[in-house]
Amino acid sequence: MVLDIIAGARPNFMKIAPIIKAIQKKQEEELDINFRLIHTGQHYDKNMSQAFFNELGIPKPDNNLGAGGGSQAEQTAKIMIEYEKLLEEENPDLCVVVGDVTSTMACSITAKKAGVRVAHVEGGIRSGDWTMPEEINRMVTDRISDFFFTTSEFANKNLLREGISDDQIFFVGNTMIDTLLGNLDRLIKPAIWESLDLSGGNYLVMTLHRPANVDEEKNLKSLIDNIIKALDGLPIVFPVHPRTRQILENLDIQDSSIHFIDPLGYLEFIYLVKYSRAVITDSGGITEETTVLNVPCLTLRDNTERPETILIGTNELIGTDPEAIKPAINKLLKGNWKAGSTPEKWDGNTAENIVDIILNLYAIGALEKQGSFVDETLLFNGK
Structure with missing residues (x-):
């Protein structure tokens, strides 16, 4: 065969x-x-x-x-x-x-x-x-x-x-979880861990690439500004998708708490997610990984094809309205985020x-x- x-x-x-x-x-x-x-x-x-x-x-x-x-x-x-x-x-x-x-x-x-x-x-x-x-x-x-x-x-x-x-x-x-579980003992600490003085639970990871969030410059800047403001100095590590980088270059976002970095390899990225305080994303796959890693996840989308990550896991749909970000982050920082479990199989x-x-x-x-x-x-x- x-x-x-x-x-x-x-x-x-x-x-x-x-x-x-x-x-x-x-x-x-x-x-x-x-x-x-x-x-x-x-x-x-x-x-x-x-x-x-x-x-x-x-x-x-x-x-x-x-x-x-x-x-x-x-x-x-x-x-x-x-x-x-x-x-x-x-x-x-x-x-x-x-x-x-x-x-x-x-x-x-x-x-x-x-x-x-x-x-x-x-x-x-x-x-x-x-x-x-x-x-x-x-x-x-x-x-x-x-x-x-x-x-x-x-x-x-x-x-x-x-x-x-x-x-x-x-x-x-x-199968994505097969890969995750099979590599947890092989994770690699990224170089930016030392240079940004990161430690477990003292930073957030952010990824954005969907057109609804990144294609309109004014909306993207409003999203990022609201996230920075709500986190009040807590570091944000943002591995930037190539198509997003082109747009960010025009926004001139100046804040010491957000760090735009090049995309990471799989083992480095999962290390960063595993030890983060939370993840802010518009990716479906990352919501699966955070669910299994028991890391709070804020999804900047109005819908999801992975409802199990919300009903069972640690994910929450925040939507794409910048004004919805602050209440969700306040809930996170106060320690009121929901507990999750791993979906069947x-x-x-x-x-x-x-x-x-x-x-x-x-x-x-x-x-x-x-x-x-x-x-x-x-x-x-x-x-």
Whole structure:
């Protein structure tokens, strides 16, 4: 059996790493399972991509589609064209896509058109916000996927509500948490720890990259100004996403309590989060990590595709109104933040469960190349 494993952007690397390790473990047991690792190049910062591969023990990709840069439409087209060429050379038994980036949608469409079954790791999550490109990516991917590996009962219910059969859905947990738990004893103290005189619990971490927060300069400046004011001198460490840095350069924010730094590697960033007082973010993935690390998290969004991090974890939706920041931070500083717990099956065993299920699907013939679809209504009408 051969799998295509697709990775394209930074979040994908954390999600595929434990799957690859689980496959390699099965190979050591002499089971018939191989993979072709395909990096679409969507995340085109070569140094950052390589750093993540090195830190997480991900092998060198078998193919790099070189789809970095350009608009989302241009990236989608480039990925589909280049992946189609690979499928013409060799058809795998299953295409495994993860998350909700452009690469996920593009490769799932291309695989399906080539008659290859598709498995979506992290299927079924929904924000209900159609202004987010990620929501469109995950909706399209889930509409055409054959198998769904889900992170929560919320995702299961979303898929069932949309007409997916129960026997296609496998509630396995969260591969991102596999990576987190598997690396807690390998975390690296970043160089800025000493230079900024940080210590456990005496600073906050902030990440912002979503268009609703960063594309409008006046709104971004108001958000940051309100955060600085509410924290009253407590240091803020802000690893800046490349697209956010371009905007920040025009804002001329001058305050000694906020520190804009370059993006960190995975092991350094998680170290920073683990020992922080709290995290302010608009990232979905970080809310999962803070939930497991039991770190308070303030999410500057009006919706979330990960409700379990709010209902079970340490996350709270603050919204995008700058005026909503101060009450939330006051609650945090007074020690009134809610206690959280770890969602079901976020236990570090997700990837092994996924690989076991794939092996079973192969054994029962469920991964055979799909045949042509005949519309029964046409047959009924004699066409």
